[in-house]
Amino acid sequence: MTREIIIAPSILAADFARLGEEIAAIDAAGADWIHCDVMDGHFVPNISYGADIIKAIRPLTARIFDVHLMIAPADPYLEAFAKAGADVITVHAEAGVHLDRSLQAIRALGKKAGVSLCPATPEAVIEYVLDRVDVVLVMTVNPGFGGQSFLESQLGKIGRIKTMIGDRPIRLEVDGGITRDNAAAVAAAGADTLVAGSAVFRGKSSADYAANIAAIRVAAEAGRVPKLQDVSGRPTRFGEAALIR
Ligand code: DX5
Numbered sequence: 001m002t003r004e005i006i007i008a009p010s011i012l013a014a015d016f017a018r019l020g021e022e023i024a025a026i027d028a029a030g031a032d033w034i035h036c037d038v039m040d041g042h043f044v045p046n047i048s049y050g051a052d053i054i055k056a057i058r059p060l061t062a063r064i065f066d067v068h069l070m071i072a073p074a075d076p077y078l079e080a081f082a083k084a085g086a087d088v089i090t091v092h093a094e095a096g097v098h099l100d101r102s103l104q105a106i107r108a109l110g111k112k113a114g115v116s117l118c119p120a121t122p123e124a125v126i127e128y129v130l131d132r133v134d135v136v137l138v139m140t141v142n143p144g145f146g147g148q149s150f151l152e153s154q155l156g157k158i159g160r161i162k163t164m165i166g167d168r169p170i171r172l173e174v175d176g177g178i179t180r181d182n183a184a185a186v187a188a189a190g191a192d193t194l195v196a197g198s199a200v201f202r203g204k205s206s207a208d209y210a211a212n213i214a215a216i217r218v219a220a221e222a223g224r225v226p227k228l229q230d231v232s233g234r235p236t237r238f239g240e241a242a243l244i245r
Pocket residue numbers: 010012013035037068141142143144145146147148175176177178195196197198199
């Protein structure tokens with residue numbers, strides 16, 4: 001199934017002193033989802049922010065809040081993030097023993113459930129929970145910091161997870177080091193939801209952010225071109241009408 005590309009700016013790269021204005025700016029700039037990176041200094045070697053910050057910014061935009069929990073344990077905090085206004089709550093497969101239970105708990109809170117995999121984690125860990133997830137998040141850097149370099153090693157994993165997903169209504173998200181230069185490659189591999197922090201919050205104005213988001217979106221859509229054919233079966237560049245769904 002081909003799904004429209006979603007761009008999810010990570011506010012980890014925003015100016016925290018002007019966080020409210022930054023949310024308004026990426027909303028106006030065409031962000032589809034707002035990606036919120038929660039780090040605990042235990043599961044990952046950095047501390048970011050928690051549910052109170054998410055609650056404070058929630059009224060500033062109607063966009064989907066995509067909350068990426070890099071915390072262990074995650075289960076005791078799921079309700080707090082649900083109440084704070086998360087729409088998607090993603091836990092790491094490596095963060096607890098009972099992934100199936102965590103995913104059930106997120107859905108029981110009425111939220112979309114996501115599972116994330118660190119770069120060294122093989123895709124087999126999600127084989128038996130695929131019917132419990134709405135989002136699979138492939139980390140394309142080691143989680144903990146923004147501004148790291150994209151790991152090419154993850155392209156094969158993205159492709160294999162795309163095949164595992166099949167026709168299920170699951171979004172395949174990538175996070176870490178995503179730029180306009182590698183967006184085509186991740187989309188060609190099967191990603192349909194792209195997180196980007198430093199590549200979006202470059203420049204100062206909403207217009208800069210809009211140009212950055214648009215460049216990533218255009219590159220990702222172009223990356224899908226090999227999967228497009230015109231009526232003669234030849235690949236086309238922008239053959240939307242002939243998109244294979
Ligand atoms: C990394 C976070 C990412 C990060 C992305 O641990 O999960 O969301 O903020 O930032 P960039 O796009 O700068 O790699």
